[in-house]
Amino acid sequence: MLGPGDDAAVVSASDGRVVVTTDLLLEGRHFRRDWSSGYDIGRKAAAQNLADVVAMGADPTGIVVGLGMPADTGAGWLDDLADGFRDECDLVGASVVGGDTTRCDLVVIGVTALGDLGGRAPVTRSGARPGDVVAVAGRLGHAAAGLALLQAGLDDPGGLVDAHRRPRPPYACGPRAAILGATSMLDVSDGLLQDLGHVAKASGAGVLLDPAAFTVTPEMEKAARLLGADPLEWALSGGEDHALAATFPREVRLPAEWTVVGRVTEGAGVQVRGRTPERGGWDHFRE
Amino acid sequence: MLGPGDDAAVVSASDGRVVVTTDLLLEGRHFRRDWSSGYDIGRKAAAQNLADVVAMGADPTGIVVGLGMPADTGAGWLDDLADGFRDECDLVGASVVGGDTTRCDLVVIGVTALGDLGGRAPVTRSGARPGDVVAVAGRLGHAAAGLALLQAGLDDPGGLVDAHRRPRPPYACGPRAAILGATSMLDVSDGLLQDLGHVAKASGAGVLLDPAAFTVTPEMEKAARLLGADPLEWALSGGEDHALAATFPREVRLPAEWTVVGRVTEGAGVQVRGRTPERGGWDHFRE
Numbered sequence: 045m046l047g048p049g050d051d052a053a054v055v056s057a058s059d060g061r062v063v064v065t066t067d068l069l070l071e072g073r074h075f076r077r078d079w080s081s082g083y084d085i086g087r088k089a090a091a092q093n094l095a096d097v098v099a100m101g102a103d104p105t106g107i108v109v110g111l112g113m114p115a116d117t118g119a120g121w122l123d124d125l126a127d128g129f130r131d132e133c134d135l136v137g138a139s140v141v142g143g144d145t146t147r148c149d150l151v152v153i154g155v156t157a158l159g160d161l162g163g164r165a166p167v168t169r170s171g172a173r174p175g176d177v178v179a180v181a182g183r184l185g186h187a188a189a190g191l192a193l194l195q196a197g198l199d200d201p202g203g204l205v206d207a208h209r210r211p212r213p214p215y216a217c218g219p220r221a222a223i224l225g226a227t228s229m230l231d232v233s234d235g236l237l238q239d240l241g242h243v244a245k246a247s248g249a250g251v252l253l254d255p256a257a258f259t260v261t262p263e264m265e266k267a268a269r270l271l272g273a274d275p276l277e278w279a280l281s282g283g284e285d286h287a288l289a290a291t292f293p294r295e296v297r298l299p300a301e302w303t304v305v306g307r308v309t310e311g312a313g314v315q316v317r318g319r320t321p322e323r324g325g326w327d328h329f330r331e
Numbered sequence: 332m333l334g335p336g337d338d339a340a341v342v343s344a345s346d347g348r349v350v351v352t353t354d355l356l357l358e359g360r361h362f363r364r365d366w367s368s369g370y371d372i373g374r375k376a377a378a379q380n381l382a383d384v385v386a387m388g389a390d391p392t393g394i395v396v397g398l399g400m401p402a403d404t405g406a407g408w409l410d411d412l413a414d415g416f417r418d419e420c421d422l423v424g425a426s427v428v429g430g431d432t433t434r435c436d437l438v439v440i441g442v443t444a445l446g447d448l449g450g451r452a453p454v455t456r457s458g459a460r461p462g463d464v465v466a467v468a469g470r471l472g473h474a475a476a477g478l479a480l481l482q483a484g485l486d487d488p489g490g491l492v493d494a495h496r497r498p499r500p501p502y503a504c505g506p507r508a509a510i511l512g513a514t515s516m517l518d519v520s521d522g523l524l525q526d527l528g529h530v531a532k533a534s535g536a537g538v539l540l541d542p543a544a545f546t547v548t549p550e551m552e553k554a555a556r557l558l559g560a561d562p563l564e565w566a567l568s569g570g571e572d573h574a575l576a577a578t579f580p581r582e583v584r585l586p587a588e589w590t591v592v593g594r595v596t597e598g599a600g601v602q603v604r605g606r607t608p609e610r611g612g613w614d615h616f617r618e
Contacts (some may be wrong), residue, residue, distance in 0.1 A: 045348055049533075051383040052352035052446065053519050057344030061332055065339035067560050068397030068441050096338040097442045109443045110355030110397075142395075146353045146361075153442030154397045157338065168337050229340050246336075321596050 046141075046292035053141035053208055054148040055106040055158055063159035063166065065096040070110040071151040079194050084209040085127020085153070091211045092233060095286035097220025099231040102159030106141040107133060112148030117297055136215050138185060164222045167290070172226040172247035176291040178306040179298055181221075182214040183207060184236060184258065185275065188282020189267045196271055203262040213286040217301050221290050223297070229290035235281040240289060240314045244252075247291075250311035253280075257305040280316065333428075340394045342445050349392075350446035352383040358438040359429040365467065366481050367407040371496040372440070373415020379520060381423055382500035382573035386518040388454040389446030391425040391478040391502075396442055399435030419600035423502050429447075442529025451509045451587060454577070458514040459534035463578040465593040466585055468508075469501040470494060471545065472562065475552045475569020483558055488550040504588050505599035508577050513587070516577035523567040527576060527601045539600035540567075542605060567603065 046054035055062070067089070069075060075085050090107060097104045109129060113122070129140050140156070173177075174217055190268045199205050213231065213249030227245060232239050259269075260275045268275040291308055292298060333341035342349070354376070356362060362372050396416060400409070416427050419618040425444070459465075477495030477537060486492050500518065508516055515534060519526050529536045547562045555562040578595055579585060 046453055046455065050453075051386040052350045052389070052444075052453075054448070054453050055349050055350040055351055056385070058344055058347055059472045060343065060347060060350040062342050062344040063339045064342055064387075064393070064443070064445060065429060066395040066441065066443055068399050068433055068439065070399055070433060070435050071438070075436070090487075099338040100341070100573065102339070106615050107355040108351055108443060110353045110443075112357055112439070121432065126458075130400075142340070142352060144358060145612075146355055146359070148357050148439075150358070150436075152439050152441075154353065154439075155355055155441075156351070156395060156443035157339075158349065158351060161341070166333055166341050168333065182618055304382070309374065 046183050048142045053108065055141055056160065058160055059163045061101050061161055063097050063102040063161060064156060065093055066154065066156040067093050069146065069153040073093050077151065077184065080209045082133060083128040086125040086172045087132045087210045089153050090129045090132035091213055092286055094132065094138065094214035094215065095157045095231040097157050097159035098213065098215050099229050099288055100159065101164050101219055101222025101229065102161045103135045104138040104157055106139050107155055107157045108141055109143040109153065111143060112146045112152035115147055139217050140295055165224050167222050168259055169228050169243045170246035172243050172291040172308045173227055174249055174308050174310045175294055176227055176308040177209055177252055177287065177304045178240065178291050178308060179302040179304045180287050181217040181301045182287030183212065183285045184232065184287050185264060185278030185282040185285070187211055187284035188278040189264055192271055192273060193267055201266055203263050204267055207285065210317060211284060211286045214288055214301055221288065224292065224296055226290040228291055232283065232287045232289050233287060234283045236289060237280050237314050242314060243291065244314055250309040251306055251314045252309050253306035253314065254314055255318045257303060264287045277289040300322030335429045340395065341618050342526050343447065346449055346450045348448055350387050350448060351378055351443060353441065354380050356440040364438065367496045369411030370415040373412040374419045374497045375430055376440045376442050376560045377416045377419035378498045378500055378614055379573055380416065380442045381419065381425065381502065382518040384444050384446035385500065385502050386575055387446065387447045387503025388451050388506055388516065390506055391423045391444055391446045393426050393428040394420060394442055394444045395428055395599035396430040396440065398430060398432045399439035401436060402434055403541055406420060413420060416616040419565065425429040427441040427453040439583050443530040448486065454509050454513050454516040456515050456517055456530045459535055459536050459578040459595045461597045462581055463514055463593050464581055464591045464596040465527065465540065465578055465595060466589040466591045467574050467576050468504040469574030470572045471519065472551060472565030472569040473573050474571035475496055475561055476551055478613055479558055480554055485557065490550050490551055494572065498571060498573045501575055504575050509517065510585055511579065515576060517573040518572065519572060519576050521570045523576060524567050524601050530578065538593055538601045539596050540593035540601065540603045542603055544590060547591055553574055
């Protein structure tokens with residue numbers, strides 16, 4: 045409604061509420077300019093915030109960007125970054141409505157995304173009930189496999205490296221899940237086990253996952269062979285694909301984008317059938 | 332309506348629109364931890380964003396904070412920072428509704444503030460018309476004088492040093508100016524001359540300021556004597572007090588919080604009566 049160039053922008057919030065989420069991304073910690081182009085970084089920085097908005101069941105409307113960068117950052121790189129922001133927002137009908145730039149020794153990107161619930165109740169993390177099914181939409185473990193390849197100096201299979209550079213959140217599935225009656229939902233940014241641990245804790249319930257329900261693609265298998273890794277581990281613990289995980293009452297007929305991977309149980313914590321919680325570092329195994 | 336702890340927060344936007352603004356603050360560039368406490372930094376980071384919201388004529392509703400900080404940052408410092416955010420928000424009835432924290436070698440603070448126009452049109456920078464009066468509310472030059480004192484190793488007059496550490500934007504004046512019929516408004520963050528230059532440019536008009544209209548307090552005079560500086564210079568060019576500057580039709584009767592300091596003219600750029608634009612670095616003197 046009023047874009048960049050004033051003290052603040054004005055964005056539509058048609059139902060009298062606005063969904064808001066923010067993330068801070070740091071060079072070296074969240075991205076590397078030698079591994080990702082400015083365009084990829086813009087796409088990814090926008091994607092991870094837009095995914096948080098749809099995970100509430102809302103439609104993204106706009107983002108604002110705070111950008112710190114070194115004085116010698118090329119204008120081309122900055123244009124690429126802005127193009128990445130714009131193109132990712134275009135996927136969901138949102139716009140870059142404002143920003144702030146400053147000099148900094150490293151590239152720092154703060155993104156805040158806004159969304160509109162269209163009259164729906166927000167889908168939080170706390171509504172999962174024993175008996176609900178647990179389902180995921182979008183890719184799991186691809187970005188983690190891609191990052192592991194880059195860390196090993198490899199760039200093949202390229203599809204996985206691309207998945208690290210540019211996540212593809214299943215945006216449309218978020219608002220649709222709200223309409224279908226999802227009882228809880230979040231975007232998988234820190235790994236499915238850890239993130240479902242938040243749902244379990246907030247809902248006062250447990251989650252039991254079926255390892256056979258997870259898809260391992262030929263690319264994932266190839267990467268796992270190359271690196272001596274377990275592809276299921278990437279799917280369960282890898283972050284940054286920004287898949288959606290949600291719980292639904294058993295009777296809901298789920299569209300093809302959703303894969304049922306487990307169920308909500310009495311109790312607490314997240315269990316994977318047939319696996320012992322061998323890695324003590326996972327918070328979600330603590331009761 | 333829904334606070335921290337989920338993928339995103341939900342904030343009221345009662346009239347179907349939301350005002351949004353963001354700023355990125357960096358240690359060493361925007362604040363120093365040896366000059367300002369965590370509490371002061373939180374107050375100031377919130378203030379500068381809340382001031383942008385009221386400068387649109389809106390009432391602030393909430394802020395989200397992205398925070399990067401070194402691993403050795405004390406918990407006490409972080410608590411102080413959060414207290415500062417909360418107390419500054421309390422001044423305007425807003426809340427801290429969400430955030431994101433990450434490790435970083437320096438302290439990085441990204442703040443995004445939201446606001447509600449309550450059915451009013453946003454007051455932009457582009458509506459100033461020749462014949463309007465130019466008025467300011469809040470302090471001018473105090474923060475700049477305080478910073479100059481700190482840079483000279485002084486901490487007296489303490490009121491000015493405090494003004495640098497903790498601005499006091501005249502929050503209530505923003506929405507009230509919109510109701511009074513302000514034709515343009517902004518918050519003075521980069522210095523009055525420079526910021527009014529944005530109004531002049533966006534409005535296709537000029538601004539003529541009366542140097543005699545500016546208040547120079549005894550503290551400012553004392554600091555100027557100590558540092559061999561010109562207090563009027565601080566008032567005209569100093570940033571970070573987050574005063575409000577607005578233009579109003581001549582017939583508007585202004586409340587006491589506003590001081591008329593000039594008028595909108597035909598032409599372009601910002602002039603100060605009796606002063607030649609001796610410092611070439613000021614963008615706003617270019618036609």
